[in-house]
Amino acid sequence: MKRLLLHSAFWLVYLLQDTVLEIVWVGPALQNIPENVQFWMAFKAAIAAWIPKLILTYFILYVAIPEIVKGTRKLLWTVLQVVAAIITTIVLYRIIFVYCINPVIYSGMLKDRPLFHLLSILLAVMDIGFVSGIAITLKLLRIQLAAREREKNLIREKLEAELKFLRHQTNPHFLFNTLNNIYALARKRSEHTAEVVMRLSKLLRFILYESKSELITVADELKILDDYIALEKMRYERLTIHFQRDIDDSAQQIAPLLLLPFVENAxxxxxxxxxxxxxxxxxxxxxxxxxxxxxxxxxxNHTSEEIRDNIGLRNVRRQLELMYRDHDLQLQNEPQIFSVKLYINLTSYAQV
Structure with a gap:
């Protein structure tokens, strides 16, 4: 329905424009005729001349162009079809003009010219080519825009699939590390084993369900860090942890599980x-x-060798590239300290 309305509006505008040009063109020969009569005569002439233009235009739009785009036939055959259609249209246009428009609509008030008068044929080519050219240009532009939109959707789907893969790859990595911790506690027959399993179940519940959201609050992200740190602290007696936070808005949105891999690595x-x-x-x-x-x-290890990204860090880098236009990640490996500094402009989040 929308396409029908657009086509109807296009042709209506064209017919009005062609009517005005027709009045300007034949006006000197109709000086003794009232202007309103001239308008209707010109409008009827525009409609009569419109018929061959309509046939050629839709032949090219819905036969020739689809054949070229889809490659269903050889290009030479399609070109020959178009040339034949153009010749047929010009002949039909001249027949309508010589045997209908001049003698019937204008009652023979215009100068008679032969059917295949050279100047009249050139004018026919210009008249037909003008409207057909505009319609074909709009069609090709629409095809190009649709192709770009499809390409954009394909890229978006590819990036979404990659992002899901990265998150799914990170989750088993986290689970593997945590199970190693439980195994170590079980070997020691630690009284904390049951509590670790309970905390792990809470973390897994978050990873399986809540982390599927595109964004979570900073408060939720930090809670995951707190739970993970509490889980890990049970293993280490000589470990001191300082966790400082200066947050003006804990409801600010952030992509889930971006910070956890850095804490895991630590x-x-x-x-x-x-x-x-x-x-x-x-x-x-x-x-x-x-x-x-x-x-x-x-x-x-007291070395300052080049930093090699493991799965967790590599995945976080890629997730940052996909989701945040404005970010910076710096890793520093000193002899006794390994440090990470991550800056993210959370307002630069770009939905994949």
């Missing part, structure tokens, strides 16, 4: 590999949508 490559007193310092600063997350942990 425990896995810091506390778990340390034989002496160790620490993890975390600082979360949020002001007017600008989030700064800092975490540092002690380490004992």
């Amino acid at each position: 425990f896995k490559h810091g506390a778990s590999e340390s034989r002496f007193d160790s620490f993890i310092r975390i600082h979360v600063h949020l002001q007017q949508g600008q989030l700064t997350f800092k975490i540092e942990n002690t380490k004992e």
Whole structure:
């Protein structure tokens, strides 16, 4: 219905424009005729001349162009069809003009010209080509816009699939690390084993259900960190944890589970590999949508070798690239301390 209305509006505007041009063109020959009569004569002439234009235009729009776009026939055959249609249209246009418009509508008041008069044929080509060209241009523009929209949708679907894959890859990684912790506690027959399992079940419930949302509040994200830290602390007696937060709006939205992999790494490559007193310092600063997350942990290998991203860090990098246009991630590997500084402009979230 919408397409029918658009086509009707296009042709109505064209017929009115063609009527005005017709009056200007034949006006000198109709000087003794009232203007309102001239208008209706010109309008009827425009409708009569419109018929061959309509046939050619829709032949190209719904036969020739689809054949070219879909490649259902050879291009040469389609071109020959178009040329034949144009010739037929010009002949039909001249027949209508010579045997209908001049003798019937204008009662022979216009100058008679032969059917295939050269100047008349050139004028016919210009008249037919003008409206057909506009219609074809609009059609091709619409096809191009539709193709771009399809391409954009395909890219969006690809990025959504990649983002889901990254999150699903991160979750088993987290679960694997936590199960290792439970295994270690079970080997020691620790009284904390049951509590760890309970905390793990809460974390898994969040990961399976709530983390499927595109965004969660900063408060929920920090609660996950608190639960994970509480779960991990049960394993380490010589570990000191400082968790500082300066937050102006805990309801600010953030992509879920972005910060957890950094905390996991601090425990896995810091506390778990340390034989002496160790620490993890975390600082979360949020002001007017600008989030700064800092975490540092002690380490004992005393090397400053190049940092190699593991699965967790690699996935977080890619998620940041997909979701936040304005962000910065810095990793620093010093002899005794490994540190991470992450800046995110949470207002720059770009929906995939």
